[in-house]
Amino acid sequence: AQPSVATLPFKVADLGLAEAGRHQFRLAENEMPGLMALREEFGPSQPLKGARIAGSLHMTVQTGVLIETLVALGAQVRWASCNIFSTQNEAAAAVAVGPNGTVENPAGVPVFAWKGETLEEYWWCTSQIFDWSAEASRANEHWDGPNMILDDGGDATILVHKGREFEMAGAVPDATATDSHEWTVILDTLRASLQASPDRWTKIAAEIQGVTEETTTGVHRLYELAKSGELQFPAINVNDSVTKSKFDNKYGIRHSLPDGLNRATDVLIGGKVVFVVGYGDVGKGAAEALKGQGARVIVSEVDPINALQAAMDGVQVTTIESVLDQVDIFVTGTGNENVITVDHLLGMKHLAIVSNVGHFDNEIDIAGLEKLEGAERIEIKPQVHEWRLPSGRSVLVLSEGRLMNLGNATGHPSFVMSASFTNQVLAQIELFVRGADYGVDVHVLPKHLDEKVARLHLDALGVKLTRLTDEQAAYIGVSPDGPYKVDHYRY
Amino acid sequence: AQPSVATLPFKVADLGLAEAGRHQFRLAENEMPGLMALREEFGPSQPLKGARIAGSLHMTVQTGVLIETLVALGAQVRWASCNIFSTQNEAAAAVAVGPNGTVENPAGVPVFAWKGETLEEYWWCTSQIFDWSAEASRANEHWDGPNMILDDGGDATILVHKGREFEMAGAVPDATATDSHEWTVILDTLRASLQASPDRWTKIAAEIQGVTEETTTGVHRLYELAKSGELQFPAINVNDSVTKSKFDNKYGIRHSLPDGLNRATDVLIGGKVVFVVGYGDVGKGAAEALKGQGARVIVSEVDPINALQAAMDGVQVTTIESVLDQVDIFVTGTGNENVITVDHLLGMKHLAIVSNVGHFDNEIDIAGLEKLEGAERIEIKPQVHEWRLPSGRSVLVLSEGRLMNLGNATGHPSFVMSASFTNQVLAQIELFVRGADYGVDVHVLPKHLDEKVARLHLDALGVKLTRLTDEQAAYIGVSPDGPYKVDHYRY
Ligand SMILES: NC(=O)c1ccc[n+]([C@@H]2O[C@H](COP(=O)([O-])OP(=O)(O)OC[C@H]3O[C@@H](n4cnc5c(N)ncnc54)[C@H](O)[C@@H]3O)[C@@H](O)[C@H]2O)c1
Ligand SMILES: NC(=O)c1ccc[n+]([C@@H]2O[C@H](COP(=O)([O-])OP(=O)(O)OC[C@H]3O[C@@H](n4cnc5c(N)ncnc54)[C@H](O)[C@@H]3O)[C@@H](O)[C@H]2O)c1
Numbered sequence: 003a004q005p006s007v008a009t010l011p012f013k014v015a016d017l018g019l020a021e022a023g024r025h026q027f028r029l030a031e032n033e034m035p036g037l038m039a040l041r042e043e044f045g046p047s048q049p050l051k052g053a054r055i056a057g058s059l060h061m062t063v064q065t066g067v068l069i070e071t072l073v074a075l076g077a078q079v080r081w082a083s084c085n086i087f088s089t090q091n092e093a094a095a096a097v098a099v100g101p102n103g104t105v106e107n108p109a110g111v112p113v114f115a116w117k118g119e120t121l122e123e124y125w126w127c128t129s130q131i132f133d134w135s136a137e138a139s140r141a142n143e144h145w146d147g148p149n150m151i152l153d154d155g156g157d158a159t160i161l162v163h164k165g166r167e168f169e170m171a172g173a174v175p176d177a178t179a180t181d182s183h184e185w186t187v188i189l190d191t192l193r194a195s196l197q198a199s200p201d202r203w204t205k206i207a208a209e210i211q212g213v214t215e216e217t218t219t220g221v222h223r224l225y226e227l228a229k230s231g232e233l234q235f236p237a238i239n240v241n242d243s244v245t246k247s248k249f250d251n252k253y254g255i256r257h258s259l260p261d262g263l264n265r266a267t268d269v270l271i272g273g274k275v276v277f278v279v280g281y282g283d284v285g286k287g288a289a290e291a292l293k294g295q296g297a298r299v300i301v302s303e304v305d306p307i308n309a310l311q312a313a314m315d316g317v318q319v320t321t322i323e324s325v326l327d328q329v330d331i332f333v334t335g336t337g338n339e340n341v342i343t344v345d346h347l348l349g350m351k352h353l354a355i356v357s358n359v360g361h362f363d364n365e366i367d368i369a370g371l372e373k374l375e376g377a378e379r380i381e382i383k384p385q386v387h388e389w390r391l392p393s394g395r396s397v398l399v400l401s402e403g404r405l406m407n408l409g410n411a412t413g414h415p416s417f418v419m420s421a422s423f424t425n426q427v428l429a430q431i432e433l434f435v436r437g438a439d440y441g442v443d444v445h446v447l448p449k450h451l452d453e454k455v456a457r458l459h460l461d462a463l464g465v466k467l468t469r470l471t472d473e474q475a476a477y478i479g480v481s482p483d484g485p486y487k488v489d490h491y492r493y
Numbered sequence: 494a495q496p497s498v499a500t501l502p503f504k505v506a507d508l509g510l511a512e513a514g515r516h517q518f519r520l521a522e523n524e525m526p527g528l529m530a531l532r533e534e535f536g537p538s539q540p541l542k543g544a545r546i547a548g549s550l551h552m553t554v555q556t557g558v559l560i561e562t563l564v565a566l567g568a569q570v571r572w573a574s575c576n577i578f579s580t581q582n583e584a585a586a587a588v589a590v591g592p593n594g595t596v597e598n599p600a601g602v603p604v605f606a607w608k609g610e611t612l613e614e615y616w617w618c619t620s621q622i623f624d625w626s627a628e629a630s631r632a633n634e635h636w637d638g639p640n641m642i643l644d645d646g647g648d649a650t651i652l653v654h655k656g657r658e659f660e661m662a663g664a665v666p667d668a669t670a671t672d673s674h675e676w677t678v679i680l681d682t683l684r685a686s687l688q689a690s691p692d693r694w695t696k697i698a699a700e701i702q703g704v705t706e707e708t709t710t711g712v713h714r715l716y717e718l719a720k721s722g723e724l725q726f727p728a729i730n731v732n733d734s735v736t737k738s739k740f741d742n743k744y745g746i747r748h749s750l751p752d753g754l755n756r757a758t759d760v761l762i763g764g765k766v767v768f769v770v771g772y773g774d775v776g777k778g779a780a781e782a783l784k785g786q787g788a789r790v791i792v793s794e795v796d797p798i799n800a801l802q803a804a805m806d807g808v809q810v811t812t813i814e815s816v817l818d819q820v821d822i823f824v825t826g827t828g829n830e831n832v833i834t835v836d837h838l839l840g841m842k843h844l845a846i847v848s849n850v851g852h853f854d855n856e857i858d859i860a861g862l863e864k865l866e867g868a869e870r871i872e873i874k875p876q877v878h879e880w881r882l883p884s885g886r887s888v889l890v891l892s893e894g895r896l897m898n899l900g901n902a903t904g905h906p907s908f909v910m911s912a913s914f915t916n917q918v919l920a921q922i923e924l925f926v927r928g929a930d931y932g933v934d935v936h937v938l939p940k941h942l943d944e945k946v947a948r949l950h951l952d953a954l955g956v957k958l959t960r961l962t963d964e965q966a967a968y969i970g971v972s973p974d975g976p977y978k979v980d981h982y983r984y
Contacts, residue, residue: 225979226970242981244798253805302959305977306947307735307984310912313954314744320957338961339968421801446981456797463804466811468793470829477830479713486796490937492739492983493798 010108011136012098013127015091015116017105023096026063027070033416034064036424036458037071044075044431051076053434056131056148058158059216060088060408061115064419066097069111071427077150078137082127083115084154087385087401088408091117112136118384121184125191128161132206147206150434151213152426155361156220159213163232165192165203172200182369212236212433212440214426218247218337219361224444236440238429240422243447244493245455250422251283254414255359256291258407259333266386266400266410267355272296274330277322279342281312284335284359289317292333300325302341322346331355334365344370348393357400359407368403385409417459424455449485501599502627503589504618506582506607508596514587517554518561524907525555527915527949528562535566535922542567544925547622547639549649550707551579552606555910557588560602562918568641569628573618574606575645579899582608603627612675616682619652623697638697641925642704643917647711650704654723656683656694663691703727703924703931705917707737709828710852715935727931729920734938735984736912736946742774745905746850747782749898750824757877757891757901758846760822763787768813768820771827772803775850779824780808791816793832818842828852835861839884848891850898859894876900908950915946940976 031038044050055072059065061083072079081097083089100110114127131148138145153159168174174193177186195202212235215221221241227233241247260271276297278288289299289312300318303309312319322332322342326349334341337360344367347356358365371377376392385401401409414422428451433440460467470482480486487493522529535541546563550556552574563570572588574580591601605618622639629636642649659665665684668677686693703726706712712732718724732738751762767788769779780790780803791809794800803810813823813833817840825832828851835858838847849856862868867883876892892900905913919942924931951958961973971977978984 222970242983244983245801248802248983249805304959304961304973305975306944306951306958307977309956309958310736310740310947310950310954311984313951313956314740318955319951321959324957337969338965340962340965453797456801459801460797460804460810463801463810465800465804466815467797467800468795468812470795471831474829474831478828482795484796486798490733490981492735493802 010098010110011112011130012108013114013116013130014094014098015089017095017098017108019092020095020099020105023063023066023090023092023094024099024101026092027066027096030063030067030416033462034067034420034423035462036420036455037067037427039458040424040427041071041074048076049431049435053077053150053430054134054137054145054148055079055150055152055430056158057081057152058084058128058131059152059154060085060413061094061097061113062088062090062408062413063093064414064416064423066093067416068419068423068426069097070101071423072152072430073111075427075431077430079111080131080134080148081111081113081115082131082158083119083124084157085405085408086119086121086124087117087404088413089115089117089119090412121187122190125161125187128157129191129195131158132162145209146202147209149209149211150430151210152216152430153213153220154216156215156223159215159220159237160223161188161192162203162207162210163227163234164188165195166207166234167232168192168196169201169204182364207234210235211437212238214238214240214429214433216246216422216426217241217361218251221444222337228442228444233442233444236433236437236442237444238433238440239444239446240425240429243425243452243455245421245452246425247283248493250414250418252287254418255284255287255335255407257415257418258411258413259288259359260291260295262357262359262400262407262409262411263331263355266357266406267398269331269355271331274298275300275325275328276331276333277302277325277329279322279332279334280336280338280360281308281317281319282335286311288333288335288359289315293317297331300329323349327351329354332357334358335360336365337361339364340367342366344374347371347389347397348391350395350397352395353388353398355398355400356403357406357410358403359405361405363403366399366403368399371399417462421455421459424458425452428455449487449489453484453486501589501601501603502621503599503603504605504607504621505585505589506580508586508589508599510583511586511590511596514554514557514581514583514585515590515592517583518557518587521554521558521907525558525911525914526953527911527946528558528918530949531915531918532562532565539567540922540926544568544641544921545625545628545636545639546570546641546643546921547649548572548643549575549619549622550643550645551576551904552585552588552604553579553581553904554584555905555907555914557584558907559914559917560588560604561592562914563643563921564602566918566922568921570602571622571625571639572602572604572606573622573649574610574615575648577610577612577615578608578895579904580606580608580610612678613681616652616678619648620682620686622649623653636700637693638700640700640702641921642701643921644704644711645707647706647714650706650711650728651714652679652683653694653698653701654718654725655679656686657698657725658723659683659687660692660695698725701726702928703729705729705731705920705924707913707917708732712935719935724933724935727924727928727933728935729924729931730935730937731913731916731920734916734943734946736943737916738774739984741905741909741913743778745909746775746778746826746898748906748909749902749904750779750850751782751786752903753850753891753897753901754822754846754848757848757897758889760846762822765789765821766791766816766819767822767824768793768816770813770823770825770832771829771851772799772808772810773826775826777802779826779850780806783824788822791820813837814840820845822846823848825849825856826851827856830855831858833857835865838862838880838888839882841886841888843886844879844889846889846891847894848897849894850896852896854894857890857894859890862890908953912946912950915949916943919946940978940980944975944977
C-alpha cells in the first residue's frame, strides 16, 4: 500500500487499516487506566485548550490512545514516529481517521508515520510536525509552529535547536566523510529549510513553551543543551519519574524482549546462555524475563554499582569478550555505542542472535557490519536477517540492530505505556498551564504527580492501598495523602 | 562475668572472650573485602593520623573489623555500642585486647559496651567515648575530646549538641512527667557533667570536625538539626550511599530474615502465606527471600508507587485487615508505629508468627499486648514467646517485637556490612582530610566514592567489569573512570 495524502494533512501507509486500529484502541483503552482517568478528570476543564503539540514518539496503538487523550483535554496535535520501524500502520491510520471520521473523510490528527520509512522520509515526517500553516490558516492565526513538543529520544527537539543554530550561522555545514548517514540527512533537511526560509526554526523555537521528553537518551541530550546554555525552552524529564523509568524501562522490557525474540526467531529461550549488555533498568527487566524463561543470564557492566547489583541478584558479570563463543543470544540495553563490535560478531557462535533494546542502531556496529568485506545479508523475513560472515559462521540480526522489542514485536504493552504516558500528559499540562513556574532548564515532575500516576493504575490490578493513620503519618513526618518519600529516595 | 576495668580504659563483659572474638574477626575479614582493601590502600599513607574518632555503633564482630581498619589508617578510636542489646561480648573483648595485646595486657581500643546495658550504663558508655583525657595526657596534648564522630542513630551527636545547648543556657532542665525514661537518663547524665564542668561539651563541640552517620533515624535527626540551624559541624549521610541503603537494607534483610525465622521457629516457609508490611528496600528484600522459599507473599503499602512496584513484581497488595486470618507469618518493615495492632493480633490464625525487621518495638503494638487483659506470655525459648490471647488462640512473637534478624539471628552478614562500613571509612577520611570542602550541613558521599565502595567488592564475587572506551565514554558524556550516572539516578 502506498502512503496516501488527503485534505487532512497526513501521510500513512493505508487508511483502510483504520478500523483494525480502532478495534485495538478500544482494547488498549481498557489497559490504560491512567490515561482514561485523565480524560475523565480533565475532559471538562480542557487544560490543554490552546496547546499545539508536536509529537515525535513511536506511532503505536498505545500512542494512539495518548494522542486522543491530549485531544480530549483540548490540545491540537501533529504526530510523527521517532523510529523508522516502530509505526503500527493500523494505529497511524486510526489516528488519522479519528474516532469520528471515516476513511473517506478522515477527521483525526495529522500524522506522518509508516512502518519502514527511509531516513529521508523519517526526517521529512519530523519536519511536518512543525508545519502548522494549515491549522493557522484555518484558525486565522499567525503561528509558525507548535507551542509544545512531546518528544522521545530528542529528535524533534534537536531539529529545532540545530535548525535555529544554522539559521543564526546563516549556513548549514557540509557533511564530512565521517558523519553518519543520518546526520547527512538531517543536514540536507535543514539546508533545504534554510533555502526556503532564513528564520523558520528561529521563529518556531521562540514560540515553544516547553518540551516533555520520554526517554533516557533524549533526557541526556536535554541536560547537555542545558549545560551548554543552548536550551531554548523549559523541559520536563518524564523519563525520570519513578512511574516511568522504574516501570516502562524495566517491566516494559521484561514483557516485550522475550516477545520480540519469540516472534522473530521462535527459538527456545530456556536453557540458553543469554548475554545482556548493561544492567540499568532495561537490563534488569531483560535479565528477569530471561531468567524467568530458564535462560542462564550473563551481564556486562561498566558501572561497579550496577555490576554489584547484578552479582547480588545472582547473575554472572563479565566482559563480552571472555564468553563470546558460549552465548546463544545477545541483548544490548546500554544507550551507548558499539557495545557489540564487528570483532565481537566475528567471534560469535554460528547463528547467535544479536538484538538491541537500548537505543539507536549504533549500539551494535551495524554500520561496520555493512562495510565488512565478504559479509552477506540474507533476509529471513522482515526485521530478521542472517548475516553470513567471512568466518564461515552466521549471526541473526534482529530489526537491523534497532529496537527489536518494537521492530519484532509490538513494543511495550498498553498497561506499562499507560503509566509512562500519564506522566507525559501531566507533564504537558504542567508546562502548558504552569510553564512560568519552570525556568529554561530540565525539570522532573513533582513527586505528588508521580504518586498520582501510580495511584491511577492500582485499581486495575486489584491493589488495595493502606492509608496512614494521622498518628503514623506524623510519626514518619509525612502527610497521609503524600508525598510519602524524600526527593532522593530511590525506590 | 563482671565488666572489668584495666589500665587501658575500657569496660566489657569478659576479656576472656577475646580469643573467640579474634577467630570471628579473621573469618569476617575474609568476607569484608572493602575494609581490607582500604587497609591496603591507605595503610601506608595513614590519612586518619591525628583523627580521634568517637564511635557509637553496634559493637559486633563486623564493627570490630571496622574499628581495626580505622586504627590501621592512623586513627585513635574510642567506642560504645548504639544499642543496649546489640553488643557481641566476644567482639568487644577482642577489640579491647587488640590484635597485638593479651588478656593480661590489653592493647587494643578503649571500648565501653556489653550485651544488656541499662539505660544509665548505656549513656555512661556513650559519655566515655568523649573523654580523651587519658590519650591527651599520654600525648602531652590539651584535647578535650574527639575530633570526629562515627554515629549510628545519632546518640553521640545528640549528646554533644544537647550538652552544649544546656551549657549555654547554664542549666539542664528537669525532666517532666511525660518525658521518657531514656530522656530522663540523658538529662541526669548532662546535669552531672554540667556540675563537673561548665563548658565540657562546648569545648568538645568546637573540636569536632565532623560526623558520619550510618542510619535513617540518625540522618533524619541530622537534617532536622541542619534545618533549625543548630548543627555544629559538617555531617556525611552514609545511609544514602547506594552501596548502603540499596545493599544493606535489601540484601541484608534477604539474608537475615529467613535465617531469623528458621533459628526461632524451624517452621517450613514454603507454601505458607506471609504478609509483609511495607515494600521499601527492607520489604523488597524480605519478599524476595520469602518467595525464594516458596511462600506466597502478600504486601501492604501506603505509598502507591511502592504498591505498584509490588504488584508488578507479582505480589498481592492489600490491607492487613482483609487477610488477617489467612496469614501464617507476619513481617513488618516500615519504620512506622503500630502497623500491627492488638486488634490485628486478636484476629490472627492460631500460632501465627509475628516478627519485626523494621525499627523499634512499637512497630508491633507490644506495649498494648502487654496491657491486654487475659493475655498470657509463655517463653518457648529466649526471644521466642507464645502469647495466649483471650480469643483462645495464640500468636508467636519473635524478639519481643524488636528486630528479629538481630535478636533471633546474627544480623546482617559481614559482606553486606563491608559495603556499609567501607562507606563509613571513606566518609571519615573525607571529613577529616577535606573537611574544609564541606560546609556545616548534611552531605552525601560523592558518587565516585560510592562507586569505589562497589568496586572494592567485585573481585570477591568474581565480577569482571567492562571498561568504557574513550569514544563510548564521550558518547554517554562520562569519564571512563566514573562517575557513571547523574546524581538523581535510582539504580
Ligand atoms: N527498547 C525500549 O523499549 C526501551 C525502553 C526504555 C529505555 N530504552 C533505552 O534503553 C537504554 C538503557 O536505558 P536504561 O533506563 O536501562 O538506562 P540506564 O542508564 O539505567 O542503564 C544503562 C546501563 O548500561 C551501562 N553501560 C553503558 N555503557 C556500557 C558498556 N559499554 N558496556 C556495558 N554496560 C554499559 C551503564 O553503566 C548503565 O548501567 C537507553 O538508551 C534508553 O533510552 C529502550
Ligand atoms: N532489621 C534491620 O537489620 C534493618 C536494616 C535496614 C533498615 N532497617 C529499618 O527498616 C525500616 C524500613 O527501611 P527501608 O529502607 O525499607 O525504608 P523505606 O522507606 O524504603 O520502606 C518503608 C516502607 O514502608 C511503607 N510504610 C510506612 N508506613 C506503612 C504502613 N502503616 N503500612 C504499610 N506500609 C507502610 C512506606 O511507604 C515505605 O515504602 C527502617 O526503619 C530502617 O531503619 C532495618
